Amino acid sequence: MNASSELENYKIQLQQVEAALIAEPDNEELIKLKEDLNEIIVLQQELVTNTPSEVLTTSSSSLSDKERLVWKVGDRCLATSKGGQKQVAVIDGISQDKVAITFANSGKKDMVRLSDLSIAPIEEKRNIFSKRENKMQ
Structure with missing residues (x-):
């Protein structure tokens, strides 16, 4: 889209x-x-x-042109909250060097610099039934 x-x-x-x-x-x-x-x-x-x-890319001197991150609306990322902690967020909109995000845990919205985003950890899906099955055996 x-x-x-x-x-x-x-x-x-x-x-x-x-x-x-x-x-x-x-x-x-x-x-x-x-x-x-x-x-x-x-x-x-x-x-x-x-x-x-x-799409816009994160411009960082530590990344080569090949390694630049490409962000688009809907991507998961890590962003710094008002409290200074890195938290998982979802990109709502991108405008030049600013990004509108929603923090996944709190639902709070914020504007951050595009260059401040980093890659979010991969979310592992856990199967709660596998733990129960192991306990039953």
Whole structure:
């Protein structure tokens, strides 16, 4: 999915949220979702107008051109939280040298520099049944 079609999807989602707000104008979750979608739409519009390649790379002097990281919306990454800790986050939007992210554990949104992102650890899926089976044997 390219940046233009993602922008259209966000606009459609915003219309759906606005329609839901007509029925529930005091719903705080819908109000927050509308604000978040508006923010993402602005970032996505900047991405569409400012980035011809649809993806941006992390520029770091320690990485060669071949090793540059390529980030896109929806990627998992490690980002520094306000508390200074590296946490897993998901990229919501990319604009020049800034990235809109949502921290996976807390759900909090933030803007960070593209160059501050690093690769998230691979998430291992655990099978809770395999532990139980071992205990039963």
